[in-house]
Amino acid sequence: MASARTIACFGDSLTEGFGLVTKHALPAVLEGLLREQGYDVTCRNMGVSGETSEDGLRRIKPVLKLKPCVCIVAFGANDFFLGTEPGETEANLAAMLDGLKACNIAPILAGVACFPEFGDEYKKQFDAVFPELARRYAIPLLPDLLGTYLHDPDNTLIDQLHPNEQGVRNMARALAPIAAKVLDETA
Template identity: 35%
Template sequence: MKASRLARCTRLSLNGGSLAILQWLAACSAAPGDGAQPGNAAVAAEAPAPQAGAGGAVAPVAADARLVVAFGDSLYAGYGVTQTESFPARLQAALAEAGVKAVVHNAGVSGDTSAAGRQRLGFVLDGLPRRPDLVIVGLGGNDMLRGLSPDETRANLTAILDELKQRGIPAMLTGMVAAPNMGPDYVAAFNPIYPQLARQYGVPLYPFFLDGVVTDEKLMQADRIHPTAAGIDRVTARIAPLVRQALAR
């Protein structure tokens, strides 16, 4: 998405200033009965350009180390922070602190929709030194921001999970929920995507990537879309235990 389009979308969400956006985000919730946690906020994981290092060369992987791929958009790529502060880097550090030797490859690209992720998945996987032990998929925020059809989002995420399954690669999802101002029909169609796919494919799900972070302005960048380094640490602390469990399967 071009910067001008992003600015218009952001102004729509930020109408009324910082307090309004926090109230708007806090009001977002997943559809009842779908396994997502109440109070999860919707966020547009959009940024103007890919970040340095996103989807680049994989660090050397020792024979006794696990290879994890963080495959997503700007929330994974590390928009607005250094690469050492990005989610993949902090996840690798958290796993090491827990005694799990792993390389977490940053395959996040800012601005990616689920369709863009679907198109590049094979290229990313084929460029790895070996089959990964886990691929964490975090896409769909930009679909929601652009008002793309939830059916398209579901189809693209399904294709991604199908390819991972066909290649024998374990997967994990980090989810998203739609903003209420998208309308009840959109919310009802979008929100169940992640919990339903998680059940269908038997993969772990973290219902909302920025849960517990997005409503705390101290943990968010000025755009109120992307987390600060401290926010990423908070997110990582919540997701790392699920990743450890997935790697132990």
């Protein structure tokens, strides 16, 4: 069954491929890496630029309807940019994870680390959300999707926030071993 090896890449602009052509967006690059490793997968791009975890929660039904075997949940950067309370981000992500688990879809959580300029206390609370959810749901975590590319200007677009093609390859390389392990476990 073709949908049995589908990975839903569900997130914001980092998933969608802001400023890039589709073949250079995270889902396409991740799919290519996994295929090179022998996995017969299709990575579906379910990213929408500008979305927060609240937007993602409102949009979870198409992901559930797709019935992928794996879903990479990658929200959070826009939450801290907008100053969303960390507890609200956590509740939104938890509701998404509940929905995925209820439908027997294996989640992978792609976290983000808040920027220091948002304040020490906010950063501490926000950064704790992703490891806490990974622990609570016993799911794999990539702790900081932004950290895979953001600190090298050669890996970003001119806005110095979004990944360029190399930055996306870095994100995909960080996610590929996690996705491969989950695919092996769900085979």
